Amino acid sequence: MAENRRSLTNFFLCSCVFTLTLWNNIKPSVENDYIANYSRSLIEDHSDYETKSPPLSHTKRLQFISADNRIYHSTWNVVHNTSDSLELSNISENEINDLIQLLSKLNRTSSLQNLTLTNIAVAWGNFIKVLQIVWHTSIEYFNIYNIKLLSNIEKEYFDYHGTSLKALTAKNASVETFYFNQAYLYSIFSEMNIAALTISDSKLLHMLCPSKQSPFNFLNFSNNDMTDQVFQDCDTLVFLETLILQRNQLKNLYKVSLMTSKKKSLKDLDISRNLLYYDEHEPCHWVSTLTKLNLSSNKLTDSVFKCLPKNVKILDLQNNQIRTVPKHIIDLKALKNLNIAFNKLTELPGCGYFKGLEFLNIESNSVFSPSSDFFHSCQNITRLRGGNNPFECFCELRDFINFEEKSGGRLAGWPESYVCEYPDNLKGTQLKDFKLSELSCNITALLALVLVVTVVLVVLISVLCIYFDVMWYLKMMWQWTQTKRRVRNTHPEDPQNILQFHAFISYSEYDSVWVKNQLIPNLEKEDGSVQICLHERNFIPGKSIVENIINFIEKSHKSIFVLSPNFVQSDWCHYELYFAHHKLFSESSDSLILILLDPIPQYLIPARYHKLKSLMAKRTYLEWPKEKSKHGLFWANLRAAININLPVSAKVNGVQTD
Template identity: 80%
Template sequence: MAENRRPLTNFLLCSCVFTITLWNNIKPSDENEFIANYSSSLLEDNSDYETKSLPLSHTKRLQFASADNRINHSSWDVVHNTSDSLVLSNIPENGISDLIQLLSKFNKTSGLQNLTLNNITTSWKNFIRILQIVWHTSIEYFNIFEMKLLSDIKKQSFNYTGTSMKALIITNVSIEVFYFSQDDLYRIFSEMNITALTISDSKIIHMLCPSERSQFRFLSFSNNDLTDMVFQGCNKLDLLETLILQRNQLKKLSKVSSMTSKMKSLKHLDISRNLLYYDENHCHWVGTLAKLNLSSNKLTDSVFGCLPISVQILDLQNNQIRTVPKDITELKALKELNIAFNRLTELPGCSHFRGLELLNIEENSVLTPSSDFFHSCQNIRALRGGHNPFQCSCELRDFVNLEKKSGGRLVGWPESYVCEYPDDLKGTQLKDFHLSELSCNTTLLLVIALVVTVVVVAVTSFLCIYFDIMWYLKMMWQWTQTKRRVWNSHPEDLQSILQFHAFISYSERDSFWVKNHLIPNLEKEDGSVQICLHERNFIPGKSIIENIINCIEKSHKSIFVLSPNFVQSEWCHYELYFAHHKLFSESSNSLILILLEPIPQYLIPARYHKLKALMAKRTYLEWPKEKSKHGLFWANLKATINSNLPVSTEVIVV
């Protein structure tokens, strides 16, 4: 076995182009693929091998590059060759006849399955001959790269029966013929009964519809000049599953949709890198279309009005889409949506894509995601949202929390997710951007504000009720209004306004003591002391409050007869308030308090806090029960009141 595995041939010639190294009896487990390169000059220079066959058995792939524009087909032992792939390169027009003779040696029983012709120059007629020969061999996959077609293109007959071919690939074809019938060229390909056909980079401008039901399941015509008229009204491609028309001259999306309407098995359509736009006409897509590539076109927001409802994978990247409209047709089957490299300013919601699992929205203008996105896109497994100019604000907290909760749902996290605005956060990764819950949670903020407001209102209301604030405000208003009227009405009398020694405030329940004891002992017949009483000195026609204020203003002193009855009288409270206000406004000491009966603290209402303060800080005269002390009481009271008018501003403290 070791002898069988040694090299059989090793030619080292000074004029040779390369070295041939072959192993015989190589098992598949030892070597899966072997490439042998041959130069025709080597065969020509070595006459010993001109009439012999090269032992090429068990070689998986043969590659032949012509160096002298010839192919010595007599050196090929096709019958014993078991190679399944053959690559022939650099075949000029004068080497086509040798190529045809070589290919003619292959038949249905040969083991060759893959044939590639690279850089070939031929006429249309010889090309058809080559294609026809290969058609009836064991070759299943035929590839032609970089072919130059010469001479006239005329109608050629072709026998499509009895072929083993499954796929034909023709790419980068240049035609040096300017005038020919398009049907003569395209008819050859449209009638082929094979599974897959690719013609790319060849500047073809049309492709005919097959005359009979076609066996095509895969068609690719990328990088050509096809227009919207291709396959219009064609109903012979009902087995077609994949159609690739990228980099052509397609324009109207509605026309493309009508092209697919009769392709009953179409699942994958690639019409990227065209000039497509939606012309607002009704779209008619085939109901089986699951994968649609519309990238690199001129589509705008309106494209969502022309999408197949059956689509599962949709590529809309590199268009001019600014937003996803709210009134689009619901795409229930959509699972993957690529909308990168557009002009979107927010993440689209999934209300119309309820089955969406993968979303790519990279390289847009998304500042903040929409609130609808997080509520409606619950089935998203992976989101590519990086490389957007994010505005780091409260709205982004849900977006950041999406990654924290899902752990890997955001593809490219955290490097691709960076703050762009505001300027002080520019360059900050979203994972390092934090805001407090209170500053971002509007509901919580409103609840706290509401609670604080309720508490403040409740406390204020309690204080107002407890201290009778509204009553004091009302009294202040009355005082101000009365003072204003007095000022405006009698400005010349301001210097001589005092007319009484004292104004007496008391409860009607204490009127007996006032009228029978207080007044008689103060007002003597000589008129040395003038007392102001509401019964005799209130001016009819004026309000009670205005009369109270006027009497207090005209009196040098204000005498208050305190008792449990006094604190229960509303009018006594008014009188005490205005007298106390005068005390502070004039910086005088004009209040005289007479405690007729003891007043327990619990009987004094909360709004009488001024009375409590006065009784706590000021000295008051207490009416004695013993008659023997009455004389001293009246003497002290008289001494407190100035005896003559006009009165002095001297303050007398009791």
Template identity: 60%
Template sequence: MDIIFFHFFGSLKDPVTNTEKQAFQRDLKEPSYSMAKRKYSSTSSFVSICIFAVSCNIISASTEDGFIANYSRTTRYTVPKNIPSRTTVLDLSHNQIKEIRIFDFRSLPKLQVLMLFDNQIRVLNFSVFQYNEDLQYLDLSHNNLQALFGFPVPSLRHLDVSYNNDIKMTFCSDSSTTWKLEYFGLSTRRMQKPDFCVLAHLQVETLFLGLEDLSEYNSTFLPAFNMKNLRIALPNIRRFPILSNLDLNVTERLELSNIQGDQIKDLGTFLSKLNKNGRLLNLTVTNIELGWRDIVNVFTVVWKSTIRYFHIYNVTVLEFDDAVFSNIDTSLQALTIEQTRLGTVSIDQNIVYKTFSDMNIPALTISDSGILFMHCPSEPSRFTYLCFSNNTLTDILFQNCNNLPLLETLILQRNYLKDLTKVSLMTNTMKSLKYLDVSHNFLQYDSENKCHWADNMVELNLSSNILSELVFRCLPVNVKILDLHENHISRVPKEMLKLNNLEELNLAFNKLTALPGCDHFRSLRLLNIENNSVLSQSSEFFESCQYVQRLKGGNNPFKCSCELREFINLGKQGSVELVGWPDSYMCEKPEYVRGTPLANFHISKLSCNVTLLVAVILIITVVLGVAVCIVCLRFDIPWYLKMIWQWTQVKRRNWKSQQLNTIQFHAFVSYSEHDSDWVKTVLIPNLEKEDGSIRICQHERNFVAGKSIVENIIDCVEKSYKSIFVLSPNFVQSEWCHYELYFAHHKLFSEDVYGLILVLLEPIPTYIIPARYHKLKALMAKRTYLEWPKEKSKHGLFWANLRAAIQIVLPNNEEMEEF
């Protein structure tokens, strides 16, 4: 026999005791699991959540349904006053409260959970809760209760009065009192009829019976329990044969704790006499001390019983021998062994491994036991479910094992697996394997060796390892659900296996910097990339991931810029369900938008598309150019620009030559050549008299030879006091008349005087006046012109008005003669 000191059941050190919070979480997940003095809850999920919040030392917190108030461990002697009236969960545990008064809870109509355990309460009248019609959970354990009386609240579902003194329950005699509880906890020191009379009037699903401190026992008073779930903490005094006398008919789940010494034999006796027609299917034993031979004996009895599910928690193996377990036909479906420790330094692991590997049951769980190795079954096994979590198994597990043909689920999380290639080889012979969990190990893959997975595997959990993107070259091709969260993956490479059946991919808590593409898994429906380093989207994602229905992408340091525009629109449009949108999606960069929800960040498509932006600018430029051209042509702007340029040039030359223009003429006359006869024979002779008091500037006699026409026009306009324009249809058709009118306009605007005199020789229809004569149109519209009368009788008045308009004393008359 090989004696190995590093043994199956773990090290010699005592296990670390779980905290109350861990214990409560365990109770929620494993309803059949309990310890002797642990609190249990079978009430609604709201109550469970509230208790969990209080167990985490939440002082006060609001919930959707009410308010949680925690006064635990505050050295109180009475129930505090001024508790918020909307309180639904109240924790007063671990204090020194001795009395509950009638008015203590009157102001709490919404109270649902009340924890008063570990106080010094002696007497309780249920009438103190008459104003708490919603009370469901009441824990009075670990007090000094001696008496309970009154009628309980009808809504009460969980009542724990365990670990008190021997309680006198005065309502036992009232047969009309029927409780409908889901959980009831009770302890006693003496096994007498009055202690259990209350059980006859209870309709309870789960009963906890604490008998550790039992000092007096009479088997005739042990009741026939009629509840579905029964939990018993056995007496510390081993001579009380509780198990031998236990009779169960309707119980479906039984949990026994504190099994030591001779009680192991009592357990065997109890199991061996189980009624074949009984309903007991689920047996749990906790806090048990026994030797290897006792384990073999218990297994033998259980294998022969009607038990379907057998759970062992917190077991200590005191000694080891060479007892061998022989498999027999059994109705047992699942065996669970958790939290095992060893009280001896020697053990033959071959016997242990062979015992468990050859069990002819469908499901086996051995966790928190320090397993180093497990044999391949010696013949084809019935195992469909194996769980060896939180042990010390290595890569040599089940190598070349051909005797697990029915295995569908294999859980190996929290072990010492390191080589992904060897893990794949382990599964290669498991033809029925569908689910594999190897999370929380030390797995790596170097891409040098090929992987050989089970062909039928549909779900693979590789989370919490140290895998890189090379893992995508070592995956089962038929996998549908793949969990790779919390690894070292920085990208999804293009060189990878095609996973055409993959529907769910979890890449959370990795090192991704961009959304991955889906070229190699076209059936993907759910993608999880939460808590990565994703800054922006990738065009590959939108091109290849059209079939993704749900995307978990929150808690990433998004860079809110053009690159993220399509992703933001994805969340706003709702074409893909963004889980956690918009609360979990925040801008991280640039600094000025940090903390801004992506839903509130807006950037236009135009500013993000360079090609489109250039096209829009070009279109706008062309449109503006065309508009400017149209406006220029409509209002003859090029002509005006030309005139401004010529005016500027003349002014510049005059400035350089320091030529000063002084008023030398009373008026400059502008007219069309077609009207020259009237000007020469009528206008000028009537204005210029023989006395020379009025002098008219006429282009034919006053333009200076050698100067351009434009310069002569500008000089004449500048040297004339007024400008007379003889208007007729011929005038508006003359280009030079247009020049003269423009420069006269310019002088008018620059000198701020009314220097234009319009003489209407013939009527001019407004529609024939060119657009550039806008000033002429305005002046004519205001009738500021002189009209040449056809009647001779009115000519005198006409000439008088015209002479008056231009009459002025000109300076330097001698110089005018020289001009």
């Protein structure tokens, strides 16, 4: 009874451990992919359990972890009939014979197709025995992780015939001995007649070319120490389609291209994370079938575009030292996917040599403003990844922003990854929020607008100048300035620089009869108390009329203008009014007296007489009365307006007055 209870207890404990392991290792993404993790270290003090077997009838994947360096034969009886996948871990050299015996029970009719050995330490000879046994079983995929080869490597016979194996994977393999013939190691793998071989993370220095035509379709030798000499002049890998040599010691891209030249089926080559460079003086010789090439994380520069396979469709050049795409490169008409992220490009490449390009990745470069050539030449782009660049938010960037607005989602990472870096006032602004008007960015439109505005302004100014006689005013201003300058240069005590007249009379010749018969006799008395300046008697011969006008207006206390329709038709009257008006403003004096001899309709006053219109609107003027009874009051008001005591030394026409 006690033994039966103990057996039941052991069976119950084992069932619990097995059930928990199954529950924790269910993978929903793979149909019926259960893992029965059978761990001896969890069962203590139950030695009679080794005669029992776990319930494996519905298990698709088994994992045995040996914690006490023992393999239990009683648990193996159901493996070859109940499981598709098996993983054995922690196998030492001491139990390798048990492993060999167990594997020997497998045959071509077993259901086991996937075998994985993890953390295994074995002698070279025993490893070959295990490999040979697996070679002639139902196993199709054999994976070996963390393997140590303990003894010296010697030449071993290996029978490659009649295998079900499709793929062999060895990761993190190491050889404990230092001196051995490497050909013995390489030849075992190079002669395998299987489709796929992976030996990675194992510090392999080389791999032999198969001695005869090989069925290898897939080779992966990543993270080793292979050099440019691997597979040179190798013409037996005629079925090889995928070759992965990333993270090795490859340096010369030219030699790598030679390596591919005889591999007539090669389509996919991964030589990323090496030390590759290219000397553009050496022409490359890629196999014509190569359509996918990964050159990322090397030391390649702009010259790499002169050494690329012509028929490549997917090209990865990210994380190199490329600054620009040269103007003259190999015409890559078949290229559809180009990854050139994490380089030093300052602008987007045009598609002049990539007519079929559909996807472009140019993230994390130094692109300030994408060139307009890109958008005109890359019409087939359906996806562009261009974020994390230091964009300059100026006019040149509008085409790039319009590309996203018109394409409707062709920019990957929009808008979060597209941010202004310059100018400082826009730093951190997303490109979607950066707006500039069409006019401010379209140079042609801006120049056209400026030209139109300039022409309109010139025409308008010309019309105004003609209408208001601006040129005449400019000429008069020049005369006024010159005269004032001469006056300033004259000695202040010069008799010619002081007031000599009570009034300067400006009138039209058609009104001279009234001036000479009425105005002069009534203002000038016989006692000489009032001095009037008249053109014909006071202007100095030899000087210009304009200079005489300016001088005598300056030397007169008042300027009297006899206004009539005849006055506004006289240019000389216009000159005199202009200069008198300047004196009015320059000296802040009340020196103008307007006499309206005859009414002047507004329509008769020319446009250039705008000062006269302004004066008549703002200043009081004396109207000449037609009634004789009012003449006396008129003359009295006029004499009162010009009454002033002139300096004793004043001269009139060169005659001293007292």
